[in-house]
Amino acid sequence: MSLTLSLLLLIAISQPCVSDLTAVNDDYWESRKLMFILAGQSNMAGRGGVNENKWDHVIPTECGPHPSILRLNASLQWVPATEPLHADIDVRRTCGVGPGMSFANWIREPVKEGGWRLIGLVPCAVGGTRIQEWSRGSVLYQQMIGRTKAALTSGGKIGAVLWYQGESDTVKHEDAYSYRARLEKLIFDLRTDLHLPHLLFIQVALASGEGPYVKIVREAQKGIRLPNVKYVDASGLKLERDHLHLTTQSQVQLGIMLAGSYLNSGINGIY
Numbered sequence: 429m430s431l432t433l434s435l436l437l438l439i440a441i442s443q444p445c446v447s448d449l450t451a452v453n454d455d456y457w458e459s460r461k462l463m464f465i466l467a468g469q470s471n472m473a474g475r476g477g478v479n480e481n482k483w484d485h486v487i488p489t490e491c492g493p494h495p496s497i498l499r500l501n502a503s504l505q506w507v508p509a510t511e512p513l514h515a516d517i518d519v520r521r522t523c524g525v526g527p528g529m530s531f532a533n534w535i536r537e538p539v540k541e542g543g544w545r546l547i548g549l550v551p552c553a554v555g556g557t558r559i560q561e562w563s564r565g566s567v568l569y570q571q572m573i574g575r576t577k578a579a580l581t582s583g584g585k586i587g588a589v590l591w592y593q594g595e596s597d598t599v600k601h602e603d604a605y606s607y608r609a610r611l612e613k614l615i616f617d618l619r620t621d622l623h624l625p626h627l628l629f630i631q632v633a634l635a636s637g638e639g640p641y642v643k644i645v646r647e648a649q650k651g652i653r654l655p656n657v658k659y660v661d662a663s664g665l666k667l668e669r670d671h672l673h674l675t676t677q678s679q680v681q682l683g684i685m686l687a688g689s690y691l692n693s694g695i696n697g698i699y
């Protein structure tokens with residue numbers, strides 16, 4: 429056999445392997461996915477630009493889509509991430525801009541330098557929910573665990589949980605005073621059930637509330653003394669006319685604050 433012929437044969441024989449190789453590469457790149465769980469209530473789901481149940485569709489450049497940013501949709505499929513991130517999750521209300529996209533865009537470059545190829549956002553937040561509705565065994569808790577496990581099946585790692593919740597726990601005295609213990613329990617259960625004992629948990633200290641006990645919940649949030657739990661403070665960020673929800677620009681700022689907290693944690697993607 430001439431050299432040319434054997435070469436041709438070799439190429440012909442190896443044809444199927446070429447696609448196998450591509451598959452291996454896809455799996456490899458899929459495994460270089462750093463994921464973030466977005467959980468809590470309306471200000472995490474995003475109400476930026478929503479007034480009288482209508483979203484103004486204004487998307488600042490910081491919140492624009494990017495080929496490396498995906499989100500896990502309600503059918504557990506990875507799709508390109510676009511605002512509103514929670515549109516098919518927090519389905520009973522009108523969603524607008526939240527902190528997720530500006531967070532992802534802000535960490536994109538440093539995360540890439542760290543060897544990660546994709547950012548995967550796992551939206552789980554639902555408006556109007558008290559922390560007890562997130563306790564182990566509840567629908568919301570199960571959903572969060574289920575979505576996180578589904579997200580992990582295609583490879584990759586969880587970078588952090590971003591948690592913005594507590595506005596609904598400012599109405600009753602008892603809820604506000606129980607907040608710290610309930611949040612600590614939630615973090616403990618989540619880490620146990622996901623088998624990620626060191627999972628980074630970044631919370632947002634409240635900017636607003638539905639009742640009079642905002643200060644007590646904020647103190648509870650700041651008082652958490654578990655390892656790898658951090659907070660950023662949303663106090664002072666501009667609110668929509670309802671005095672409850674962060675404006676689009678505030679959400680952009682919050683996303684950047686969360687990104688700063690994540691990048692400063694020094695545990696970039698070890699889970």
Ligand SMILES: *[C@@H]1O[C@H](CO)[C@@H](O)[C@H](O)[C@H]1NC(C)=O
Nearest residue numbers: 501502503504505506507516
């Ligand atoms: C999720 O994404 C898949 C793939 O693009 C699509 O077929 C499905 O309808 C989406 N689910 C929802 C709830 O949007």
